[in-house]
Amino acid sequence: NENEEDYAIPVNRQKIRESRYAAFSNKNKNGSKNKRRNSIHTTSSISSNNSINVFSVAHSTIDNDYQVDTNITNYSTSEEDGKNYQLHGNHGDVVIVDEKSESENKEYWINRITKMVEDDDPRKTFTLESVSSGGNGKVYKATNKINQQTLAIKAISLSTSKMPNITYAEVMCTRIMKHPNIIVNHKQCITNNNCDVRYEGEHKRGVHQSNGELHENNNNRSTTNSSIICGNNTLYLIMEFCSAGSLWDVRNRKKNKRFSELEVGYIMREVLRGLEYVHGMGIIHRDIKAQNILIGNDGLIKIADFGSASLHSKASLKLGTLYWMAPEVLRDNQVYDCKVDIWSLGIMAIELFDGRPPWYPMGQRRVVELIRTVGTPPLPSGISEDFESFLRDCLKVNPRERPDARELMLHPFLACAEINGIHVE
Incomplete structure (x- = not known):
């Protein structure tokens, strides 16, 4: 609206409807035409003296919210609006969410999380023994x-x-993921007023998947895969316990501190199955490494810790663990997609075989420079041609040339990995 000030907090519903009208009508009020991309996204230009001149409207896969302006502040819609949309800042032909700016609205995200989960304290029901502690929680x-x-x-x-918005993304991922190679509880859980945890096939609140999209439940039923409860401003994610630990733990228990090439091939195949599922849902994990891949009690390799995940298929936030980061993540103003997980997978393959990732233990500043400029890192010596080819595919500097998870699953290196598991000492 050319007669209004720049969008600011709060934006009322009338302004949102005007923006939607501008995006979906054949022409904007000033006569400029819209560019319809597909049924999901619409990119529109509005000539104005204000700072917001270009925006995109996208069908929300998450909730009943709008996201408006460069601050990516969210606003609830009325029920009459029907479908869900998100308004994002436009980055060329790609719809990008500024996750850093998004995180500034801390109270909003905390409220979103607390409304989505049960209000209870698991310490009343469980005896807790500390296992690990990190930036994403204990x-x-x-x-x-x-x-x-x-x-x-x-x-x-x-x-x-x-960054409570990233925590919100972790909650959403934890609730919706259901795949043999993803760490989940395979039963749902309900916490009652007495804090007794029992396993059922339903959960009072949650999300469900339909046509590859995530939706909030309004019918008191969900396909939740783990219990999430919140008390005393502390969020608790309840998951299956993997007694064998992570690949990092298993590697450290090995006498030579490394996996064989055959074992690496098996691990890559299983992780790729999980990544194909994750990426198919439009989610980027952003922290694939040995510490975040667990061995389930059923013997399966399972992707864990979605504490750095993005619910958006395109992102620009520099997030992850440095040695495993793809070059495009570290470049300024660089948009990236799920191919960053493929790069991290290649680095993890080297980590498992060589005992450590490339460039370790150089200082962070030097590592950032090397990842940005050198390109494909040095590969281990004495490996097979198929393993070398697999690593070079994962570690292609240009993400457009990097194969996706489904393509990599057809690689000859994985065809040779016909074993039923790895040796856990």
């Missing part, structure tokens, strides 16, 4: 005081979370 081995069942609980302090 992980505990949790033993049920009644039936002695062992689970894993990740505790995240919402009050100290620097």
Whole structure:
């Protein structure tokens, strides 16, 4: 609206409807034409003296919210609006969410999380034993005081979370993921007023998947894959406990501190199956490494820790673990997609075989420079042609030339990895 000030907090529904009208009508009020991309996204230009001149309207796969302007502030819509949309800042022909700016609206995201989860404290039901601690929270081995069942609980302090929007993304990923190669509880959980945890096939709140999209439940039923409860401003994610630990743990227990080429091939195949599923849902993991790949009690390789994940198929936030980061993540103003996980997978393959990732233990500043400028890092010596070819495919500097998960699953290196598991010492 050319007669209004620049969009600011709060934006009322009338302004949102005007923006939607401009985006979906044949022409904007000033006569400029819209460019319809597809049924999901519409990119529109509005000539104005204000700072917002280009925006995109996209069908929301998450919730009933608009996201408006460069601050990516969210606004709830009325029920009469029907379908869900998100308004994002435009980055060329790509719809991009500024996750850093998005995180500034901390109270909003915390409210979103607390409304989505049960209000309870698992410490009343479980005895907790600390397993690990990191920037994304603390992980505990949790033993049920009644039936002695062992689970894993990740505790995240919402009050100290620097990017609660990323925590929200982790919650969404944890609730919706259901795949043999993704760490989940294969039963749903309900917490009642007495804090007793029991396993059922339903959950009072949650999300469900339909046609590859995520939706909030309005019918008190969901396909939740793990229990998420919140109490005392601390978020708890309850998951299956993997007694064998991560690939990093298993590697450290090995006498030579590394996996064989055959074992690496098996691991790559299993992780790629999980990544194909994750990427198919439009999600980027952003932290694929040995510490975040667990060995389930069923022996399957499972992707864990979505604490750095993006719910958006395109992103620009520099997030992840440095040694495993793709070059495009570290470049300024660079938009990237799920191919960054493929790069990290290649680095992890080297980590598993060589005992450490490339450039380790150089200082961070030097590593950033090397990843940005050198391109494909040095590969291990004495490896097979198929393994070398696989690594070079994963570590192509140009992400457009990098194969996706489905393509990599056809690589000859994986065809030779016909083993049923890895040796856990």
